Amino acid sequence: MTTHDGAKDTIDAKAQVRRAVASLAEKTSNAESTTSDLSIDEELNLHSIGWEPVELVSGVSLFSTPAGLWNWGEGEIASASEAHAQAFKFAIQRIHKEAADAGGHGVVGVHVERRVYSTHIEVTLLGTAVRPVGAGRVESSDVFVSDLSARDFTMLMVAGWEPLGLATGASFVYAPRRTMGAALQQQGQNVELKNYTEAMYSSRESAMERMQRVALDLKGTGVVGVKVVEGPMSFATHAVGFAAWGTVVRLVKDAHHFVRPTMVVSLNDLGVAFDAQSLH
Amino acid sequence: MSDVANDLPQATGKRLEELEKGLFTSDLSVNEFLLIKEVGFHPVGFVMGSSIYHTGIQTRKWGQSLELTKLTEAMYNARELAMTRMEEEASELGADGVVGVRLDVNYYEWGKDAAEFIAVGTAVKAEDGVSRRNQLGKPFTSDLSGQDFWTLLQTGYFPQGLVMGTCVYHIAHRGLGQTLGTTGQNVELPNFTQALYEARELAMTRMQDEATQLGATGIVGVRLEEKSHQWGSHTIEFLSLGTAVLKTSNEVTLAKPTTIITLDN
Amino acid sequence: MSEGPHDLPEAAERRLTSGAFSSGLSVSDFSACLEMGLEPVGLVQGFCAMHQGAYAMGGALSRSLSPYGGSGGGYVQNYQCPHGMISTEHRAWGQNYEQTWVQDAWNQGFTSAYGRMLEEAATLGAHGVVGVIDSETPLGDVGVIEFHVRGTAVKVLDTPAPTSSPWSTYLAGQRLAKVFEAGYAPVSIVAAVSSVRVWAYCVTEYLMEGFSGSMWTNAINVSSSYEIEQIVTAQTWSRQRVRSSARAQLHGDALHGADLRLVEREFEKGDLEIEAVLRGNRIRRFKDFDPLPVPQPTVRLS
Numbered sequence: 001m002t003t004h005d006g007a008k009d010t011i012d013a014k015a016q017v018r019r020a021v022a023s024l025a026e027k028t029s030n031a032e033s034t035t036s037d038l039s040i041d042e043e044l045n046l047h048s049i050g051w052e053p054v055e056l057v058s059g060v061s062l063f064s065t066p067a068g069l070w071n072w073g074e075g076e077i078a079s080a081s082e083a084h085a086q087a088f089k090f091a092i093q094r095i096h097k098e099a100a101d102a103g104g105h106g107v108v109g110v111h112v113e114r115r116v117y118s119t120h121i122e123v124t125l126l127g128t129a130v131r132p133v134g135a136g137r138v139e140s141s142d143v144f145v146s147d148l149s150a151r152d153f154t155m156l157m158v159a160g161w162e163p164l165g166l167a168t169g170a171s172f173v174y175a176p177r178r179t180m181g182a183a184l185q186q187q188g189q190n191v192e193l194k195n196y197t198e199a200m201y202s203s204r205e206s207a208m209e210r211m212q213r214v215a216l217d218l219k220g221t222g223v224v225g226v227k228v229v230e231g232p233m234s235f236a237t238h239a240v241g242f243a244a245w246g247t248v249v250r251l252v253k254d255a256h257h258f259v260r261p262t263m264v265v266s267l268n269d270l271g272v273a274f275d276a277q278s279l280h
Numbered sequence: 281m282s283d284v285a286n287d288l289p290q291a292t293g294k295r296l297e298e299l300e301k302g303l304f305t306s307d308l309s310v311n312e313f314l315l316i317k318e319v320g321f322h323p324v325g326f327v328m329g330s331s332i333y334h335t336g337i338q339t340r341k342w343g344q345s346l347e348l349t350k351l352t353e354a355m356y357n358a359r360e361l362a363m364t365r366m367e368e369e370a371s372e373l374g375a376d377g378v379v380g381v382r383l384d385v386n387y388y389e390w391g392k393d394a395a396e397f398i399a400v401g402t403a404v405k406a407e408d409g410v411s412r413r414n415q416l417g418k419p420f421t422s423d424l425s426g427q428d429f430w431t432l433l434q435t436g437y438f439p440q441g442l443v444m445g446t447c448v449y450h451i452a453h454r455g456l457g458q459t460l461g462t463t464g465q466n467v468e469l470p471n472f473t474q475a476l477y478e479a480r481e482l483a484m485t486r487m488q489d490e491a492t493q494l495g496a497t498g499i500v501g502v503r504l505e506e507k508s509h510q511w512g513s514h515t516i517e518f519l520s521l522g523t524a525v526l527k528t529s530n531e532v533t534l535a536k537p538t539t540i541i542t543l544d545n
Numbered sequence: 546m547s548e549g550p551h552d553l554p555e556a557a558e559r560r561l562t563s564g565a566f567s568s569g570l571s572v573s574d575f576s577a578c579l580e581m582g583l584e585p586v587g588l589v590q591g592f593c594a595m596h597q598g599a600y601a602m603g604g605a606l607s608r609s610l611s612p613y614g615g616s617g618g619g620y621v622q623n624y625q626c627p628h629g630m631i632s633t634e635h636r637a638w639g640q641n642y643e644q645t646w647v648q649d650a651w652n653q654g655f656t657s658a659y660g661r662m663l664e665e666a667a668t669l670g671a672h673g674v675v676g677v678i679d680s681e682t683p684l685g686d687v688g689v690i691e692f693h694v695r696g697t698a699v700k701v702l703d704t705p706a707p708t709s710s711p712w713s714t715y716l717a718g719q720r721l722a723k724v725f726e727a728g729y730a731p732v733s734i735v736a737a738v739s740s741v742r743v744w745a746y747c748v749t750e751y752l753m754e755g756f757s758g759s760m761w762t763n764a765i766n767v768s769s770s771y772e773i774e775q776i777v778t779a780q781t782w783s784r785q786r787v788r789s790s791a792r793a794q795l796h797g798d799a800l801h802g803a804d805l806r807l808v809e810r811e812f813e814k815g816d817l818e819i820e821a822v823l824r825g826n827r828i829r830r831f832k833d834f835d836p837l838p839v840p841q842p843t844v845r846l847s
Contacts, residue, residue, distance in 0.1 A: 014582030020730035023831035035800040064752035152310035190354035196332035222304035
């Protein structure tokens with residue numbers, strides 16, 4: 001959000017543009033090329049704390065699951081949970097390496113895409129590697145990966161927290177089968193289905209616990225922005241999967257630095273602006 | 281050693297233990313996290329409760345508008361179970377309350393006439409160690425976002441609990457004679473009007489009763505939801521939700537807001 | 546999306562000299578332009594329809610059973626079956642290879658369309674083109690792709706007439722204003738593509754079908770885990786290649802606001818084609834960066 005000082009800034013803006021365009025006639029720069037998918041707002045946020053984008057990086061992994069895995073069974077579908085964890089682990093390792101090779105210290109704004117197929121689980125990570133301006137390289141194992149936007153990263157750093165990595169946990173479970181007798185008994189009654197509740201509950205808790213385990217391994221204090229994805233598999237509706245992931249953080253400075261926000265009332269109307277969409 | 285409450289399934293124990301030892305998890309955004317800290321609270325852990333409930337059938341007369349009390353009870357019980365378990369997890373963690381509570385309903389193909397009711401949120405604790413639990417000694421719950429929580433506290437009010445009232449109502453089908461009589465006219469349908477009015481009133485009254493039980497003086501952020509679940513279009517559940525609040529401080533730190541015009545869209 | 550015949554140069558010239566300008570800018574983008582001292586002078590565009598050689602044979606080459614042994618000096622990686630037994634159905638050999646002809650055709654098509662757009666802009670005496678949109682549309686199933694690049698040509702007020710090719714950017718409006726304010730000048734849009742074909746070998750095939758503890762897989766000594774390595778390698782290569790292609794167009798400038806899209810087409814189980822397109826804005830620093838103070842956080846009352 002920018003507040004402008006009216007006429008003075010407008011004249012300055014035009015002068016900037018003229019100067020910019022004139023500079024294009026000069027020789028090209030000898031600097032090291034950088035690539036980034038951050039918007040200008042995000043880039044400015046980073047710069048305000050002395051960080052800069054370096055390179056667009058990614059990591060991908062596909063993990064096969066056993067044939068016939070999704071036929072009805074009992075309890076947790078261990079192979080699927082295992083494949084999910086492995087796919088994430090390898091994808092994260094790869095994006096770490098690309099970031100370190102490019103000279104980055106961490107990756108922000110990571111877009112996490114995970115797909116569960118009947119035959120395999122696929123994880124794709126894409127984000128921009130960043131580093132403190134002019135800093136040297138770090139080891140691939142010291143790189144942090146986070147799905148926080150560059151803006152959120154900036155806010156956290158200002159408050160004294162640093163991201164350590166992405167923690168994920170998943171659990172897949174078969175829906176318990178109701179026996180015929182039990183089904184008839186429950187007809188017409190409004191009751192809780194205890195064995196179903198137990199199965200779903202267990203699975204959800206396992207997924208969260210696994211995520212917490214990763215956070216503890218990274219020596220973090222907490223996990224923020226946790227996303228929980230759950231639901232039946234499209235190819236096997238009797239199998240339900242739960243997955244959670246978030247960014248592990250740790251307090252760097254002695255104490256949390258308070259942000260002291262100002263309360264504002266916006267005078268914008270929230271109506272839709274007229275848009276000449278002649279190109280679409 | 282975590283003393284898991286009787287009702288919570290076994291799996292919960294280990295996860296809560298880790299949270300008690302100091303790790304926090306939260307589904308709050310970074311903005312919300314920072315605002316919670318501003319008002320002296322710290323996230324303790326992501327808490328959840330769920331219940332898979334058989335929603336059963338209740339016979340109803342085709343031509344009558346009335347409340348289906350058995351179904352109302354079922355909807356209420358199911359959500360209560362989910363909320364209570366979530367509160368128990370928060371209690372386990374020694375939390376003062378839960379913010380950002382979300383109530384969801386999942387339907388599974390294999391669970392005919394059954395639905396899973398879920399309550400999730402982030403448990404928080406006051407950093408000064410003074411208990412902020414409600415009058416019943418339980419952690420407060422609220423569906424307020426981090427931003428709304430911050431703003432509410434500036435006014436000197438404090439959340440006591442998420443209150444809800446529900447009513448499952450069957451709306452009479454109109455007889456053929458009636459339908460033919462009014463075709464083509466602009467006319468109010470007294471059946472529908474009366475039924476909907478009745479149902480909403482019941483839901484809101486029940487919600488208010490819950491607030492009274494908590495000793496609250498008001499309810500904020502009230503919203504009314506209507507769902508048909510899996511019963512067809514003439515049976516509707518009216519759910520009224522809000523956060524009950526109590527004035528706990530005469531100090532109102534609500535500064536005069538600055539007015540801004542944003543220049544980006 | 547345009548359905549009519551391609552613009553003939555003559556028709557374009559008539560349109561461009563007619564006077565009143567047309568543009569694809571929204572009202573807020575338009576006012577931002579004026580704020581920056583940019584005067585929109587017209588809507589400019591370029592078209593090009595490219596024929597991709599390999600697909601022209603009715604898809605025979607892409608879909609045949611025997612792999613094309615990758616040529617053009619591109620990336621090639623072979624995979625050998627680790628099993629002892631051979632049968633007619635057992636895929637003893639697989640390959641990942643770069644489809645250089647697909648990449649070349651795409652690059653040529655895009656560059657032509659882009660170049661024509663810049664020509665139109667130059668005709669109008671414009672300094673640059675903002676709010677560029679590009680689309681690549683396959684026409685039917687005959688291996689022809691139509692490239693369409695368009696944008697709004699602008700003149701920089703109080704500046705001498707341009708002597709070089711117009712600069713261009715995908716950005717418009719406030720986002721572009723901030724880029725200038727931050728000390729960057731837009732140079733050109735950048736678009737790069739990579740295309741890789743995967744012919745699965747037996748191990749990949751089994752893993753894609755869900756591995757089973759048969760005697761076949763037990764004989765595998767590839768790895769103890771069941772990662773589908775061949776496809777992972779192809780996907781990783783695809784993204785790395787498209788980035789290095791884009792970098793080659795930067796000449797020391799930065800790629801800003803990049804957008805990476807990956808499309809995977811499966812012909813048969815384990816026979817894939819992965820195409821990645823990376824778009825972005827090539828920008829160059831024209832003044833030293835003034836670090837901003839940390840923005841003031843606010844809570845908005847709705």
